[in-house]
Amino acid sequence: MGQKVAGTVYVKVDGEQLIITGGAEAPLMDVKRETVYPGYYKEEAMTPSLKVTAVHTPNFPIKALTNGRDMTVTCEFSNASVYVLAGAYLVDEPSSKGDDGTIELQFHGIKGSWQ
Numbered sequence: 001m002g003q004k005v006a007g008t009v010y011v012k013v014d015g016e017q018l019i020i021t022g023g024a025e026a027p028l029m030d031v032k033r034e035t036v037y038p039g040y041y042k043e044e045a046m047t048p049s050l051k052v053t054a055v056h057t058p059n060f061p062i063k064a065l066t067n068g069r070d071m072t073v074t075c076e077f078s079n080a081s082v083y084v085l086a087g088a089y090l091v092d093e094p095s096s097k098g099d100d101g102t103i104e105l106q107f108h109g110i111k112g113s114w115q
Contacts, residue, residue: 010076011052013088014068016061021102022053024075026083026112048112050075050085054103056096065090065105073107085109 009024010017031043050073054060065071071088087110096103 009052009078011050011054012074013061013065014071016064018052018060019055019057020052021055024077025051026075026085026114028114030112048085048109049091050083050088050107050109050112052105054105056101056103060103066094071107071109073109082115084113084115086111086113 009020011020011024012018027046027049030046030048032046033041033043035041052075069089073085073088075083075085077083085107088107089109090105091108092104092106094103094105
């Protein structure tokens with residue numbers, strides 16, 4: 001029997017659902033490991049984050065997203081995994097694309113957790 005592992009993603013920012021096209025990306029770990037010698041490694045803290053492509057709908061919450069400094073972003077993946085980013089804020093330079101009506105959003109935050 002097959003199991004669904006990909007498909008529709010649901011994203012809410014402070015309880016308001018965004019329409020998402022494409023995928024979503026969330027880190028699996030909160031550290032980045034690098035081998036310094038076989039059997040030895042170093043760790044660096046990674047910034048908790050979430051990347052999504054949202055549809056720029058007429059009621060898209062631009063002001064809430066661009067002014068938000070302590071948002072809670074919840075992403076429900078098709079395989080029933082849920083990633084919650086607390087203390088979230090937008091980074092980089094989000095812009096609306098007129099040719100396909102989407103906005104690339106990248107959130108960073110204080111704490112990311114899988115539930």
